[in-house]
Amino acid sequence: MNKIYKFFSSTVEQIGFSLINGLSGLGRIINFIFRFFYWLPKNPFRLKELVSQLYDIGNKSLFIIALSGAFTGMVMAYQTYFGFRLISVDSLVGPVVALSLAKELAPVLSGLIVAGRSGSAMAAHIGSMKVTEQLDALEVMGISSFQYLAVPRIIAASLCLPMLSSIFLFVGNVGSYFVGTKALMIDGTIYFSKLGKWMFVEDIGQGLIKSFFFGFIISVIGTYFGFKVEKGAAGVGKATNQAVVWGMISVLILDYILTSFLVQFMGG
Amino acid sequence: MDYFEEEKAVDIKGLTTILGGQTILNNLSFGIPKNKITTILGFSGAGKSTLLKHILGLLKPTYGSVFVLGKNLNDLSEFELKKFRRHFGMLFQYAALFDSLSAYENVAFPLNEFTDLSEDEVEEKVYGLLESVGIKVDSFFKLPSELSGGMRKRVGLARALALGPDIMLYDEPTTGLDPITTKMVNDLILNTYRKNVDRGMTSIIISHDVKVTLEISDFVAFLDHGKIVEFLPVKDFVNSQNKLVQEFLAL
Numbered sequence: 076m077n078k079i080y081k082f083f084s085s086t087v088e089q090i091g092f093s094l095i096n097g098l099s100g101l102g103r104i105i106n107f108i109f110r111f112f113y114w115l116p117k118n119p120f121r122l123k124e125l126v127s128q129l130y131d132i133g134n135k136s137l138f139i140i141a142l143s144g145a146f147t148g149m150v151m152a153y154q155t156y157f158g159f160r161l162i163s164v165d166s167l168v169g170p171v172v173a174l175s176l177a178k179e180l181a182p183v184l185s186g187l188i189v190a191g192r193s194g195s196a197m198a199a200h201i202g203s204m205k206v207t208e209q210l211d212a213l214e215v216m217g218i219s220s221f222q223y224l225a226v227p228r229i230i231a232a233s234l235c236l237p238m239l240s241s242i243f244l245f246v247g248n249v250g251s252y253f254v255g256t257k258a259l260m261i262d263g264t265i266y267f268s269k270l271g272k273w274m275f276v277e278d279i280g281q282g283l284i285k286s287f288f289f290g291f292i293i294s295v296i297g298t299y300f301g302f303k304v305e306k307g308a309a310g311v312g313k314a315t316n317q318a319v320v321w322g323m324i325s326v327l328i329l330d331y332i333l334t335s336f337l338v339q340f341m342g343g
Numbered sequence: 344m345d346y347f348e349e350e351k352a353v354d355i356k357g358l359t360t361i362l363g364g365q366t367i368l369n370n371l372s373f374g375i376p377k378n379k380i381t382t383i384l385g386f387s388g389a390g391k392s393t394l395l396k397h398i399l400g401l402l403k404p405t406y407g408s409v410f411v412l413g414k415n416l417n418d419l420s421e422f423e424l425k426k427f428r429r430h431f432g433m434l435f436q437y438a439a440l441f442d443s444l445s446a447y448e449n450v451a452f453p454l455n456e457f458t459d460l461s462e463d464e465v466e467e468k469v470y471g472l473l474e475s476v477g478i479k480v481d482s483f484f485k486l487p488s489e490l491s492g493g494m495r496k497r498v499g500l501a502r503a504l505a506l507g508p509d510i511m512l513y514d515e516p517t518t519g520l521d522p523i524t525t526k527m528v529n530d531l532i533l534n535t536y537r538k539n540v541d542r543g544m545t546s547i548i549i550s551h552d553v554k555v556t557l558e559i560s561d562f563v564a565f566l567d568h569g570k571i572v573e574f575l576p577v578k579d580f581v582n583s584q585n586k587l588v589q590e591f592l593a594l
Contacts, residue, residue: 208439215399216453217428 128231148247154256169266170252170273181244186289190322194297198318201301202311225298236290349486350376354543369569382548385566432508436515438499439485472501493524
C-alpha cells in the first residue's frame with residue numbers, strides 16, 4: 076500500500092514539475108518576444124546585420140528548398156494520380172497538388188527545413204558567443220546584444236520564410252506538372268485549366284501568412300536558446316538540439332492554430 | 344575601507360549582492376583611486392567577477408550603491424547605462440574577440456559604432472592602435488582563430504582602447520598564460536597605463552596572480568567571501584599582517 080502511494084505521489088510530483096517547467100519556459104519565451112518588440116523600433120537599425128542574415132537564412136537555403144520542393148511536388152503528383160485514377164478524376168491532380176503545396180506542404184516543410192538549418196545555426200552562433208564572453212564584450216561597449224543579434228535574425232527569418240515557401244511552391248508545381256504531363260500522360264492544357272479553376276490567390280495567401288509566423292517563431296526559439304546557453308561547449312550543443320526540436324514542434328503546433336483561424340477568415 | 348585621499352574613479356558604498364539566496368558581496372565599501380592601477384585580488388569564488396559586473400553596471404545591487412566617475416549607477420536607466428559604459432574599456436580573460444571579424448574589424452567595430460570618423464580616419468586609427476600593441480601588419484586581417492593567445496590579448500586591448508576609455512578593466516589578464524606571454528601582458532598593461540596617464544585613465548585589474556599584482560599595481564584590494572579584508576598601497580600590502588593576505592602571498 077505504501078509502495079503504491081509512493082509511486083502515485085512521485086508520478087504526480089513528476090507531472091507537476093514538468094508542467095511548471097513547461098509553463099515557466101513558455102513564459103520566458105513570451106517575455107523574449109516582448110523584448111523583441113521593445114528593441115524593434117529602437118535606434119540604430121542594423122541594416123548591415125539584417126542583410127547578412129537575409130543572405131544566410133534566405134540565399135543559402137535556396138538550393139535545399141528548391142530540391143525539397145521539386146521532389147515533394149513530383150511525389151505528390153504520383154500519389155494523387157494513382158488514388159484519383161480509381162475514381163476517374165485524375166485530371167484534378169494539378170489543383171490538388173497545388174492546393175496541398177500552397178496551404179500546407181510549402182510553408183510547413185520550408186519551416187521545418189529552416190528550423191533545422193537556420194534555427195540551429197542561430198542557437199549555436201549566439202551560444203558560442205555567450206560562452207566566449209563575446210556577448211559581454213558587446214554589453215561592455217554599450218551595445219545591446221539582444222538588439223544586435225536577435226532583432227536582425229528575427230526580422231530576416233520572418234521575411235525570408237514566405238519567400239522560401241513561394242519558391243518551394245513554384246518548384247513543387249513545376250515538378251508536379253512534369254511528372255503529371257510527361258510520366259503520367261495528363262494533358263497539359265487540362266492540367267492548367269483545372270489548376271486555374273480550383274486554385275485562388277487566397278490559397279497562396281494562407282501559405283504566405285503561415286510561413287511569416289513560422290519564420291518568426293523559429294528565429295525566436297533559435298535565438299532564445301542561444302542566449303540561454305550555460306556551461307560551455309556542452310551547453311552550446313544542448314541549445315542547438317533544443318532549438319531544432321522546439322523549432323520544429325512549434326511549426327507543427329502553430330500550423331494547427333493558424334489553419335483553424337485562417338479557414339474561418341479566408342475559407343477552406 | 345577608505346585609506347586614500349585620492350580622487351576616486353569608483354566609489355562603492357555598502358554594496359550587498361544576494362544571488363539565488365546566497366550573499367556574494369557583503370556590505371562592501373571602498374574607493375578605487377583615479378589615475379592609478381588598482382588590483383582586486385582574491386581566491387576563486389571571493390566575488391571578484393560579481394564586483395566587476397557591478398562596476399560595469401551589468402548587475403544591480405541588492406543593497407548599496409556604486410558610483411563611477413561621480414555617477415550613481417542606480418540612478419541610470421538601462422539606456423543611460425549603455426551609453427555610460429562607453430567610459431569603460433575591458434580586456435577579457437580570453438580577449439572575447441568577435442570570431443567572425445578579423446583583428447582589424449574587431450578594433451574598428453567600436454569606432455564604426457560610436458564615432459562619425461570616415462573610413463580613412465578609422466583605418467588610420469586602427470592601424471595606430473594595432474601597431475601600438477605590437478601587432479604586425481601581416482596579422483591585421485587574420486581571424487581570431489588564426490592568432491595566438493597572446494596576440495588575441497593584444498588585439499583585445501587595442502579594441503578596448505579604441506574609444507579612449509576613462510577606466511580600463513582587466514579581467515584575469517594573465518590567467519592560463521605561459522611566463523613569457525604573462526610578462527608581455529604585464530608590459531602591455533604598464534605601457535597602456537603610462538601612455539594614458541596624462542588624460543587620467545584609471546586601471547582596475549581583477550586577478551589572483553600575486554606576482555603580476557605586485558609588479559604593476561599602485562594599490563591592492565584583497566577580497567574574501569564578499570568583503571574587502573585589506574586595501575593598501577602595494578608596498579604596504581606585502582607587509583600586511585592580515586592572515587589571509589599572508590597566506591595568499593605565500594602561495
